[in-house]
Amino acid sequence: MDYEHIVYQVKDHILTITLNRPDQLNAQTRRMHAEIIAAADQWDADDDVRVVIFTGAGKGFCAGTDLKRNSWGNSKEFVDEFPPTFVNGIRRDGGGKLVLRLFDSKKPMIAAVNGAAVGVGATFILPMDVRIASENARFGYVFTQRGIVPESCSSWFLPRIVGITKALDWVNTGRVFPAAEALKHGLVSEVVAPDQLLARANAIAREIADRTAPVSVAVSRQLLWRMLGATSPHEAHEMESQALSALTSQTDAGEGVRSFMEKRAPKFTMRPSVDMPKSYPWWPQPEFKGRVD
Secondary structure, three states: OOOOOEEEEOOOEEEEEOOOOHHHHEOOOOOHHHHHHHHHHHHHHHOOOOOOEEEEEEOOEEEOOOOOOOHHOOOHHHHHOOOOOOOOOOOOOOOHHHHHHHHHHOOOEEEEEOOEEEEEHHHHHOOEEEEEEEOOOOOOOOOHHOOOOOOOHHHHHHHHHHOOHHHHHHHHHHHEEEEHHHHHOOOEEEEEEHHHHHHHHHHHHHHHHHHHHHHHHHHHHHHHHHHHHHHHHHHHHHHHHHHHOOOOOOHHHHHHHHHHHHHOOEEEOOOOOOOOOOOOOOOOOOOOOOOOO
């Protein structure tokens, strides 16, 4: 796919995805959804990519869904290229499809929120592994002010990240809040000066890219996310045992021990594109269970 609404740049094992509609504050379109999903397929297949950073061009990060009819794209040609998905007569939430693809990523993701992040701009960052913000960032789960409900699987993610009380506050009021409040309640882990945002994101990405085993990271991030829904620690024990059994006999585990003993940087060689454990993925792949009233 040719990217028009995002910029895809890889340098020294770090991929930077820039939402690239600055004149619209990077408001999302169906095309942008499709491009990010295509980008996820591309980065998962590219073992040169170790970490992914998301940011926005210009002053905004993402001002939600582009509500302008022409920008969203309703011409026959546009709909033919980016058709909506229906299951049992129910149209699937496009933001939800995007978030589920990010959730399944083999590569860790960092959101570097440089400006306003509202609506889907505040929800599609939730499955990312690290979220940091500029002092200029603002967040808003504004759905109730638009007469709709949270989307992009945020009713699952947001309470798990910030707790149910704060999630209800932000969603029920639909108010826009500053980066300092996002930091206080754990939506982001750091707030930095605007001119330091990308440098800090790259520093975090560099630590992952230079010091960790790619296959280990891919499995570990899924263990942590998936076990949020486990009913008991027994499920975590079973999945961790399978992963440990598969990986401890592989080359990266041996290199991890040797590099530690020899006090040198590790040189991991296993590749997420081909070397994932046979038990991966261990979770079911459910179909969308829609219904018609």
